[in-house]
Structures are given as C-alpha cells and as structure tokens.
Amino acid sequence: MCKPEKKTETQKHCRLTRRCEHVQEENFSPDDFDLFRTAGMSCIQQGHSAHVLSVVIDERNKSIVHCMGWNLLGPLVKVLLKKEEKNFHHCHAIFCHLLEVCSPKELLVGLLEQVEEADPDAVAETITLLLTPLQTVLLRLGKRKSSTLGMALSTVLNQVSKLPVPQSREQEEDDVFGLCRCCTALSHFIRPFVEEIKENIQERRFSRDDELRVEIMKFCMRSLSEPLLDVQLKDPDTLETSPLRDFATDILVTLCSIGESLLDLLSHNLMRKRDIPGFLEEEVRYPKESLASLAHLLFVHHIAMDMFPSVLSPVFVLQCNMDYVDLLLSRTEESRLQKGLELYEKTLVRVEDCSLPCDLLDLKAFLNVPQNMVKVMTLCPVQSVRTKGLSVFQLSIDKFNTEAKYKFFRCMLKTSEHAGVEGFIIKNIKNQIDLALKPGHENDWFLGKHLLPLLRQVLSLPQGAETDLLHNLDRIMESLNLLRYLLIRDKERHNETGIWSELCTVEENFLKPLRTGLNMSRAHYEAELKSTKEKKRKNSAAESKVPTCTVTVGNDTLPNMTPEMQLQVLQSALYMFDLMESVLARIEEIAEAKGET
Template identity: 50%
Template sequence: MATEDQVKDIIHRWQNTPEDELKPEDYQRFKKLGSACLSRGDAAQLLEFLQDDKNQGIVRCMGCLLLAPLLNEVVQKEKSLDHCQAAITHLTRTCRPDELLHSLLELLEDIDPGAICETVLALVPHLQTVLLRLGGRKAAGVGSALTALQEQLSRLPVPYSRQQEEADEHGLCRCCSALAAFAKPFVEEVKGRDGEHVATAEDEQLRTELLKFCMRSLREPLLEAELTRDRRSSLWLFATEILVTLPAIQEPLPELLLFSPLKNSSSQAKESRACLAYLLFVQLIGLHSFPAVFSPVFVLQCNMDYINQLLSSKKESHLLKGLALYAKSLESVQDNSLPVTLLELKSFYSVPQNLRQVLTDCPMQHLRQSGRQVFQLFIDKLDAEAKHKFFRCMLKTSHHAGVESYIVKNIRSQVEFAMKPGPANKGFLGAEFLSLMGLVLSLPKGAQTDLLHSMDRIMESLNLLRYLLIRDKELRGATDVWEELSGIKEEYLKTLRVCIGRSRRHYSSELKALRGDQKLRAKEARQAARPTRVLTSMAVTHEEVSDMSPEVQHQVLQSALVTFDLMESLIVRIEEITEEKRKN
C-alpha cells in the first residue's frame, strides 16, 4: 500500500507527464487509488482531487476509470452519496465525451438484476450530459444509449394492477419517466428544425433513432401495461409522451398507422403499431392531432391488421387491447353496412378465426365475455350478403358446437328480419337460403355424431326449424325452395332420430352398469386399468371422464339421457307442426 508521500509523488509525476507517455500501469494505479479512497470513505477527498485545477489533465485522460466505483457507491446509497454524485458530474463535464460514452454504455451492459432501477436512474442524467457534449455527432450515441437503456428496462416486470404500479416495487415506472426526460432535448432538437433547414445525414439518423425508441417503447412496456383513461398513471403519462414525440420528430400518425405497409414488417414492428392504434383509438391519446377525414370503414380496414396481431397472441394484455380496439373500430361503422367484398381481405378472415379461438379456448371468462360482445358487434355491422357468407364460413370452419349454435341463433334473427314488411333484404328467404340451411341441418359425423358434444348446435338448429315451420307463409311463396327445404328437414330428422336411439341405448347400458355395488366396484377397477367407455359431454374429454368418481359419471350419464329426451320432444313438436300445416 503506497504511503501518502508516495501518492503525492505519483500524482506530481502524472501532472508533468504528457498523455501519450502515460503507461497502462499508470491507468491501473489511478483506478486503484481512487477505489481505495472510496473504500475508506474519503469521497470528499477524492472529489477535491478531481476538482483541483492542477489535476484536470489527469482527470481528462484517466477520469473515466473512476465511473464504475463511483456509480457503485451511488447505487449502494452510501453516506458519501452527494460527494460521489458531484464527482461523476465533474467527470462527465471534463473527460472526453467519446470515452465517457463508451464507459457509461459499458456500465449499462453489466447491471446486477437487483439494481437495474437504481443504476439507470443514476446514469441517465450523466449520459444525457455526455451526449449533449458531442454536438453534431451524437445521433449514433443517442441510439446506442436508448437501446441499452431499453434493454435493461425490458428485464423489469411490468406492473399490471393499480396497486402494483403505485408501489412501483421494481422501479419500471420511475425508469420510464427518466427515459422520457432523457430523450426530451434530442426530440426538441429535431422538432426545432424549420422547413428551410436542409436535413443532413446526421439529422436524419437522430430522427431515426428517436423513432426506434418510440416504437420499442410502444412494444415494451406499453403493450404489456394496463392503461385506462380514468387513471393518469406514470405509464399513461409515458404513453402520452411517446405519442407527442412521434409527430414532433416528423412522423405523422396517419402515415405510420394507415399508409405504411405491414406485409414485410417484423412481428415486433406490428406489435408496436398495434399498441399505437390502441392508444390512439381506444384511449384517445393524441387523437386531437389525428385528421378526422378518414371514413370509419377505412379506419376499421386498416386496424384489422393490428387487431389480428393482438388477437393472435396468448397474452392477456394483448388480447384485452385487441378486443378493445376491435370494438372501438366497429362502433363508428353503420349497422348492416360492411360489404361482402371486405370478407375477401385476409384480415377479415383471420380476425374472426382468432376471435373464435378466444371464445372457445381462452381460460379467462372476462375475455370470453368481451369476445362474445365483439363477435356480435361485427355480425351486426355486416350487410345481408356479407352476413350470409360469414355464417357459411363459420359453420364450415369453427368446429365448435357453441360457436355454431351462436351462428344459428343469428341466422334465425336474420330470417325474422327478412320476413318483416318493407324493402328488407330477402337473402335469408330465397334460394340462397337453402345452401345455408343445408349446413345448419347437418350432423358432423352422421348417425355416429356425439350428440352431447354437438348438443348446443343441434338444439338451436331444431329451434330454427320449428320457427320456420310456424312462419312458413313467406317461405311457401317460393314452391321449389319450400319443397327442397322440406327434403333437407326430413333427412336431418331421420338421421337425428337414429343417432338419438343409438346414443340412448349406449348411455342407458352404461347407467345400468353403474347401479349395482358389485358392478360399481368392477367399474372402478377397470378405470384404473384403462380409459373409460363413457361418452363425454361438451366440456369433458374422454381422459377427464376416466378420472371421475362413479357418482359424477352417474350425473353425466343421467344428464345425457335428459338431453336426448329434450331433442326428441323438439322433433315430435316439429312433426306435429308439419302435420297441422299439411291439414290446413
């Protein structure tokens, strides 16, 4: 360990040594002496040394080496915090900015996961100072700094609830506020250029780096965050800052959202723009600067690509934003106005298919409920021809009894609407209606159809058939249509009766086997050895039934038999109505 006199001699030698004659061991010794000073708690002495006019040459060429130990003291919140902050501030104003930038970016790359927030908050103002010292050659540095900062922020969990955001345990909200403040002078620089200014390559690069920063921010953390207009949270304010920044750097929102092709965009770029559309049209952030000249149908058509991106995700935050953007984009569209030509667009096919996945596979009830509301809203906006085509598509592709029953229920509503007097569209009464009914009145696997799995669709189809027979006057006007529909009905009911009989025999046999104690124990033993033979309901798989207790199996079988009775009673009623109409 060097004595005080030896240290003074070393410093005196450095003061009188030209920079190009300093050796690597000089740099190492400088760092070692500075670190030792901090470890002894002598930050005030180190600051005094750094600020001494006689030492500015030493500080200028070797001071960057002290950034790491000084930052460590700041992050650890040692007693000498103020002295260490003042020392870092002096270094950032004295050392060469290129070397400072390199050193600060190195510090950003190697942050302990538990100290991300503290490190970022400590570095951001000094990093900004260094970049501003670079003058007209800072664009690349600004880009590198923003990228490094956002990479660290991406490691922090995004608070979801209001309580989590207010607590800000991991510091993401504070870091986002610091990041917005960091970017502000560079945004102002781009914004301040008037129309007469001839943009240089450096100017354009700075604008590009700021655009990248905005798009990354939209993806992380804003796409993951819960944002609501009634709660102007830290992340809400950060989102507002991003949407103010985009037009400020000459990136018009309409051009970015509505006219930039998505075809060759990366998934990340699509997510960023999807979040931008959500903030603009759902949360109304920045909407005052968005031109009102675009028709609701055009906006919907553009947003469908973003909605598709969000609904294809499995993340709750993405699905919530996708459903909200879908609903908001549809609300401004007039009912019964969307033409069938729109259904030929890829997004108008993909979005309902992704929405169907939410309705059938999403485990979260509130998302399924929102999905059903948006699904109906979309149907309401289609014109009659488009509804007809959409219903056919969903009946062919959904492969889910619940969704199919919902479509059949909508078909009945359209038939009822078409029967009303006036210039209503008759597309659900004429010859084209037969092709739709051919899909409705069919069983997926004929007489081998699992009736419980298809129960919802079958019951809704029988209810539609009963309604058509009761209101047969309008349909009988077209003799050929009525006769063909009657043929479809007879074939459907015949197959359904065979299916019900087969299923009832099977389920009755299973129920009988469960009723004796001895057979019950034998049943349990067989369950342990192999899969059960019990058919399943709409919400139960074969594998799940094998895990059921005999009591639950009994309930499933009894419920199946009651369902078959309901189906058969509807068939009987349909046949009674048919006979009554024939007599009249």
C-alpha cells in the same frame, strides 16, 4: 493492526498523487492506466473520496484525468446508488467533474457499461441515476451524437424491458417496480434531441433519413412495443396522475414533433405497396406490434386524438385497424387479447350497423380475425375475456350488410369446427330470417333460393347417424329450433323461405340420421346406466366412494369417477337426448300437419 493499515492507505494516496502530477498525455504508459485505476478505485471503495476529489480537480492533473478518469465511474456509481452520507457528497462532485473533463466517447462507453451491468435489483435506480449524465455526455458530442444516441437508447430500453409492468392502480401509484420513474426519466432524456430535430424542421434542414431523427423514431417505436403494449393504462377517472399515461402521450407527441403523421403511421400497412424497395427496412422501422399499440392508444384511450384527423371514414379506420386487431388476437397473452378486443370494439362502434359490404370479406384480415375470435371465445382460460370476445363477435356481425352476413355465416359454418360457435351462428341465421319475414325487411339472401344452400349447411349432421350428439349438442339444438321456427312461422302456402320444398331433403339428410343417432346413443347410455346401478348395488357404501369407474363418451374416456358421479353424467346425457327427442317430435308433428297449425 491499525497503524500498518493507516500507513498502507497513506501509501495509496501518495501513489495516486504521484502518478497524476506533471505527467504529459503522450507519456502515459499501460502501467500509468493500471495504477491510476486501481489506486483511485481503492481510495473510493475505502471511503477516501475526498482525497480523490482533490487529485482530479487539480489543474495540473487535467491531462491524465481527461484520459483515465472514466475508469472511476464503476466505484463512483456504486457509492451514489448506496447514497451513503459519508462519501456521497465527494463522490458526486468527482462524478460531475469527470463528466465535464473526460473524453465524451470514453464516458459514454463507461456509463453504458454501468447500465448494462446494473444489479437486477437496482435496474430502475441505475437508469434514473445515469440518464441525465448520459444526456450531458451525448450533448457534448455535438454533430457526432446520432449513432451513439441510438446505442444509448437501445441499451437503456433493454434494461427497462426487464422491469415488471404495474398491474394495479396501487402498483403504479407506488411505482413498486421503478418502471414509472424510468419512463419519466426517458421522456426528459430525449427532450433536447427532439427539440433539435424540431428546429431543423422549422429551418428546412430536415430529411426523413436524418440519422438523429431515425434514432428517435426507432426509440418511439420500441417504446410503443416495450413497455407500452404490456401496460394496461388507467383512465383519468381511476388514476388522475399516471406516469405511464404521460409517457404514452409523450411518445405520440414526439412522433408528431419529428415529422411523423399519426394517420400515415396508422394506415402504413394498408397503404404500403409490398413490392417497393427496402421492404425489410420498412418492417424494421415500422414494427406492426408498435403500430398496434399506437392504434390502441389512439382509439381506446384517445391519447393524442387532437392530432389525428376526425373526418376519416369509420370504415377506412376499421380497415386500417384490422391488421392490428388480427395481430393482437393471434397472441395468447391475456393483455394482448384484451387489447385486441378493446381496439376491435372501439373501432366497430364507430361503424353504422348493416353497412359493411361483402367485399371486405375478401381481405385477409377480415377472414383471420373471426378465426382468432373463435380461439379467444373457446380456448382462452379467462372467463371475462371469453365473454368479452362473444360480445365483440356479435357486434362485428351486426355491422355487416345482409349479403355480407350471409357469406360470413356460410364461411363460419364451414371453418369454425366448434359446436358452440356453430350454434351461435345458427341463432344469428334464425334472427336474420325472422327479420326478412317481416314486412318491409324482405331480402334475397335470407329468403328463397339463396337461403336454401345455407339451410342445407345448417340442417345436417357432421358424421350422419354416427355423429357424437353430446359433443355437437349446441349446434344440433339450434338447428332443431331453427327448423321448428321455420315450419311454424312460414306456412306451406307461403313458403317464403323454401323450407317446405326442401322438407324431404331435410328429412333424409338430417331428421332420419338424427333419429337413428338418438336411438343408438340412448341405448348405449341406458345400458351404461343399468350396469352402473348394478355395480353400485353390489358394492358396499364405503367401496362405492373409491374412484374406480370410467365412462366413455364417443371416443373419449372421462377421468375416473365414483359411481355417484358416473350416474349423474349418464342421467344428464339421457336428459339431453329427451330434450332433442321432444323438439324432433314437435317438428315431425308440424310437418305432418303441413304447417297449418
């Protein structure tokens, strides 16, 4: 069996040799291409790469190798990826020789095919193997390389985007997914093309629409979005050597090297006029997600900050960044939300407290961001992100001046539609009133005639006596605490806040319906409590554990629960009603005493 196999292999070698020898390029036929490809691939696949090497380096075969050699890339790449000692040396030599003698256009197509068809488990290995050969081939194209460079970068980035992003320091150190190697290889890959652009700039052969520059620009923008927007960079104190941090730095340095100003990029959305021609092209060339990533790298990680002007007004920087904060906070992915909060916080801390004017609230982003913050604080499933959101939300409030705070509070009470957020806003209102009542801090917005419309918003029930008191517990309790504070702090003879002039209206629109609602809710829950106790008494101890009871709160039916659980819910509700009633009673007591206590 061995002898026939050996004879067949020899025949293949001879067929390859005969097909290559002394054939002139103009005489190549489709059969020549087919035989060269199949014979050469068979020899490589069966481990006879030494023979293929002897054929392709033979000067007499230069013509056919020039035209057909790129067909051997597929089997060669497979061997090089496997790194088998037996064939690796010869295959590497063949590969390098083909890069020198084959048509660069056909080589480029062949190499990009190998990148596109990479095994899902070998994407990183394929990219790191082929980027240097791709660079060699592109440089051989000379002035014709620009459009093909763009195609190559797009193909490679499509594959890089499939690689998982490291989530921990250990994953980045070990490069378990290969993303770090790919990013490092990409930085080296674009270097000669960036150098060429820099030389053109120095020699004043520079145009912003130069095709090579545009392709590198598109690569940088794409990289900022994928993978860098998904990467949580580690601080140097946490990870001294970080390939991903180095890649981010290279991207920002590259942008500056090709004539882009980081300031112009950051302020692009703020300064651009929407009616200029080519608006769609601008959107494509400067994707907002990429610019958001740029802002995060600059202000959170301080990457390339030495290339960014340090004399800019903090308010101007905030205006630039608000669109990016808005974009990031409008997403649902934890990484985007985290980056949005970080960017907003780092931008806000540069702004002086109580300095932002109310004019900013007329800008779309300054209205959108608080609404997105509400969603983060109330809907995000990650506790740490919700907590961070609340902290940054308070920080944003602290930066507005008095008039802006007033208008912001009115807007949030009208639009938040969440009792917890409304309660938080009411607590802030109480703090501003307290400050205004202190000597030297008086203002027109949290005292007197301007305050009353805000108090009317606060001291009201959304649905009157029918309001679900438990669902609105946070808002109602903060409203009661504010009213109690006003009646104690602002005596009737002073009436600086105007609350005593408004007391009859408050009684009619807030206190009376609240008292009615409390009585109705208490009666309902006491009846439910009595019924549940009766059921529990009648049932045996074993049966009482079967989850067959239901509780209806407002219009919502709670999940099935045991009688013990039902009793806890009902008793907890009654406790909350007691709490409301005690504060309500105290308010009525103060009001009757005319604020003299």
